[in-house]
Amino acid sequence: MNIVVCVKQVPDTSDPDTEVHIDGTGRGVDQSKFSFVINDADNYAVEEAILLKEKHGGEVTVVNIGPEAANQVIRMALAKGGDAAIRLDDEKFAFSDVLATARLLQSAVKDGGFDLIMAGCLASDDGYGAVGVTLAQLLGLPHAAMVKTVEVIDDKKLKVGRELEGGLLEMNEIEMPCVLTIQTGGNEPRYASFKGIREASKKEIKVMDLGATGLAEDQVGEAGSCAIMAQYSVPEVGELAEILEGDPGTTSARLAEILKEKGLV
């Protein structure tokens, strides 16, 4: 089974020191103080891909759109058991929306003869939650979103579990090739071993620029997007908000009072 897994590098928001500031253009955030990690859901997708490979054979190809610095998350996925990697990198790719992003991914995977394409269901930075399913549409493949469990029925079919509201698990059969977007919690992402890390440094990361994708300039980046990001803003502190000040003893007492006054407890 040949699998593609799409991974994105995102700012590490679990780091309490990560403060988000809008940059001078108003269309970006100052990234200079961020540390970067693999997107959480993608980490689960990588694990699922490697588990499937370990059980059923085949190869795992890691695909990313990002600058050279994103090699870090690509190599970590390779260190855990990925076999090959493609990184799409061109300054013309900047400001790609869901559609343009999916087009780029499509160009990287369309001729690979892959049985299964996986992506995280949601990126923690822009939160579109739509790239995987758009990619499926562009490729003309069936898809399942928010997948938590994947089982192989035979070499043509998968049984996938989608976790819905209230923990309900919906089981579906889906024919390969197909696209799955994976949500967190379905497996336990492994840590790369030292040996894996060493082997990863010998694996090639194929870089594709605009020319290599075969796409036209107006199909990528802002030119190729149907949604254009206009501006970021920080919500203003509303009138109804009351910020409690003082030491934890005073503020918690005041909070308890308010909750009681409003009949919330």
Added chain:
Amino acid sequence: MEFDLNEEQTMFRQMVREFADKEIAPYAEELDGTGEFPYEIQAKMADLGLYGLPIPEEYGGAGADFVTYSIAVEEIGRVSASLSISMAAHTSLGSMPIYLFGTEEQKQRWLVDLAQGRKLGAFGLTEPEAGSDAGATRTTARLAAGEWVINGTKCFITNSGTDITSHVTITAVTGEHGGGKEISNILIPAGTPGFDVAPSYRKMGWHNSDTHELSFTDCRVPEGHLLGERGGGFKAFLKILDCGRIGVAALSVGLAQGCLDESVSYAKSRIQFGQPIGRNQGISFKCADMLVEVELARLATLKAAWLADQGRPYTREAAIAKLFASEAAMRAANSAVQIHGGYGYIEDYPVCRYFRDAKILEIGEGTSEVQRIVLSRMLGL
């Protein structure tokens, strides 16, 4: 000059840090309270290759360099000194003697399981009457009918009594040579009759590392368990200690970094007199000093490790790193508790454990005084 880690080392640091934060840190306090050896976490660390980093792949190890090894010891030490020392002592004291001085047969028989972390190794140098003066060993090994017959006592031996301890290499007097003692290293398998392991010590810190007094009473092992040359024991353990000092230095860096991280976050969040305590220079300067010392200790440690990787002498640098880093860690732990005030004295806060774990760093693998003796001699004094 090149101060950057390479890509492999950078990724490795990231991986070990994440592992330490997710798989060790949340359990470290509770574990410390139990005083038990953490077999489950040890096995997970072994799966990642952490128990055989500098051992070549042909003997089951990872084939990593000492810089990589130092990174691992530091990152684990940042959250748990117990797990870090257990891994470091296993590597430098338990495994390296066999790798450095063992015959091919001994390496095949003992090293593979050790390097993969399925077994733990120990090194018994210290005795009740021979601590800093390690050459004063009284334990004897007499050759009789193709066997070494061992009698004596070793104390404070790390990793010597776990369920998965494979052996302890001891130093013993095997005869006389030119009027002096002839000291040799002998490998004693765990469970050999006449080899008794006393119950664990009740230690100030390092609660999850395994430390015992060992006694040998007419304990017999085959003649082939001699490790290295007969009479080569003294020279051998000096070499082993050099490597061990890089480990203790790296652990000290990790512990000091842990103190710094906890202190900074506490100094930002603790409000007294209407503002975070970190706004007072009395507190912030302590943190700044800690930062300086952590950085210098790390540089000294990585330099010693780097020299070892180049195959160059590093006795001097290892002594400098061990001395400076361990004392820096003790100072950092002291400041960290002070910054936490009364809370720092309570086990709910990690700095309380860091403080108890720090003191031994100035004692084990050669006390601070012994490092100063080593360095004074190098100055011709």
